[in-house]
Amino acid sequence: MSAQEALRITSVLEQELDRRQAEITLWNNFYKGIHNLGFASDRFRQAFGGLFEHFADNWCEVVCDAPAERLTPVGFRFGTGDEDDPPAADKDAQRIWQSSNMDAWSRVAHTEASVKARSFVLVWAADPDADEVEPEITVEDATQCIVAYEPGSRRKRKAALKRFAGDDGYEYATLYLPDELWKWRRALAPSGLVLPSSLALERWQARGDAPTQLRIDNPLGRVPMVELRNRPRLTDEPTPEHRQVIPIQGALNKLIADMLTASEAGAFPARWGTGIDLPKDPLTGQEIDDPELWRLAVNKMLRASNPQARFGNFEAADLSNFVAGITLLTEHMAALSRTPPTYFMGKVQNVSADGLTVADAALASKCRDKTMFLGEDWEEVMRLGFLVKGDEKRGRNPLAETIWRDVEYRTEAQHIDAVLKKKALGVPWRQLMEDAGYTPTQIGRMERMLEQDADRAARALAFPAPGEEPDDEAEEDVPESAGAPV
Incomplete structure (x- = not known):
């Protein structure tokens, strides 16, 4: 392929990547709790100013993390x-997986896909x-x-692009x-930001003078980048886990902001008084409304010379209506995202084990x-890993299978x-161990331990019990390294 054609493909992929940026930024902000406070009323801003400028009762993070x-x-x-x-379980695949620290980074890949609708995995030679x-x-x-995929295909990768900003003034x-x-x-632009392809300062150039x-x-004969798609569809784009609950998150933030406003304005009972003779200014004869008159404390009291004077206070604002609305919206968020209500509750009361299982x-x-x-x-990632090693047999094996830890929550008992009933x-022993949640590495270690235990038991049986005559044939079968009974 010519450099001009490669630049054309790069430009096409760049334009689509630019189109996705706004949505990805919005989804990521909601996950991080960076929400738009456009829902806050003027009274809220007057009451609190910048105190709750970054306020968010963020449940989107819970919705995304729960499946990941x-x-x-x-x-x-x-x-x-x-x-x-x-x-x-393939031992070589396990070594490739462990050498890239994928026990930890696979969790990051799943979280990123849950938040941003997609994440990507690149496979190449380490050296x-x-x-x-x-x-x-x-x-x-x-x-x-x-x-990018071949026309009419959702699996055959045609091309991939990775674009990033360096710390040396180049993109x-x-x-x-x-x-x-x-x-x-x-x-790069003077600010160091990655501009959209249409606003870039210059066209793409080769990274250096050498042709290589x-x-x-x-x-490899394949595009070495694999896309992990969250909630894939046939014709629609994949979506993040919290896409359908973002509007509810905004409504929750508004209700809580309203509750905070009500708590500031009316949560404390306001006092009133009638028939009170206020002091007058001796020069003007006008009544003096002294604010200190109503600043009560433990060591202060109100008194009036007028026998008709009355004192009282208004009832404090009832915030329970806000709490009921917040609870309702939280329940809707749990139902839409299929997240157990226990993830949204600070405490669990009067819920049986069967009830938790159903929830x-x-x-x-999911x-x-x-x-x-x-x-x-x-599986495609692991095939690419074997292609890097030159292993064509496993690199093109369509019968690959990923072994997953059980996704269902159950107590250890x-x-x-359940394993004992199986x-x-x-059910064979190795399958039982997989169902019990042990990794292939742990199962392999346990198999070796069982072999060692069986070997010790066999050596112990080769020695006579106290008071019995030794068996000549048994003595001949005992290896010299057996030593004393274990």
Whole structure:
């Protein structure tokens, strides 16, 4: 491909990336609690000024984090197509996953997709010049990356672009194609901000003078960037987890602002008095309305010379109506987002274990759906990792499978009880351990421990009990390294 054609593709992807920026910024601000205070009344601003300038009772963060915290890949399998040879968790895949710290960064990828509708994962060689090339997996941000697909396909990646600002006054971009990579740079605006492509100071230029800094061969034969989509649709764009509750979040903020205003203006009982002879100015003869007259304290009291004088106070404002409205909106937010009400409650009272399980069922079901789509994306990431290592067999294996930790919340007693019942049905030991929540690394370690325990038991049985004659044949079978009984 010519440099001119590569620039054309870069420009097209840039324009679409620019179009997404406004929505992503809005979604991210609501997640972080940076909400627009346009709902606040003038009286609220007069009462509090800038005291609550950044106020937000932020539930969008809870809605986004609730599913993300349950999505944990723990391993990968690569099938052989032989039904008589069920595959175990792939140890090489686990090593690739661990070497890139993906136990932690996969959680970040899921959270970013939950907040910004998309996140991206890039797979490339950690050190292309090393004797043994190892893959490196990195999580990329939706404001910097975009993936384009072949016409009519939602899986076949045609191109990808990553654009970011450096700290040296330049903006950088890399165009990823199935057979090549193109690297560009251009000067940043004086403020250091990344401008939209239509307002850029200059066109993209090669990163350096050497040709290898402009174009690089892609030995993988695939675009090495994978898009993780949240709530994917057939024709509509993916959406963040809190998209449908953003209007409710605004209404909640308004109700709480109104409640704060009412608490400032009417939560304390105002006093009144009638038939009181106010002191008069001896020069003008006008009554003096002394504010100190009504500043009461523990050591002060009101008195009047007029026997008809009366004192009293108005009732304080009732804030319970605001609380009821806030509770109603919070319940609607929980229902729309399928987030258990317990996530929105400060305390749980008179709720049985079965009730908690039912409340959690909607979120668990949503998370299981997410594992199906995200599992396909992580499998493609791992295939790319093996292609980097030159392993064509696993790099192009369509029978890959992502192993997920159980997304359903259960107590330890409930969890183990379910495993024991599966054991009674004849479920194999390794599958029981996976259902119990152990990772492939833990299961492999336990298998070795079981073998060691069995070996110790066999050596112990080879020695005679006290008072018995030794068995010559048993002595011949005992290895010299067995030593004393364990």
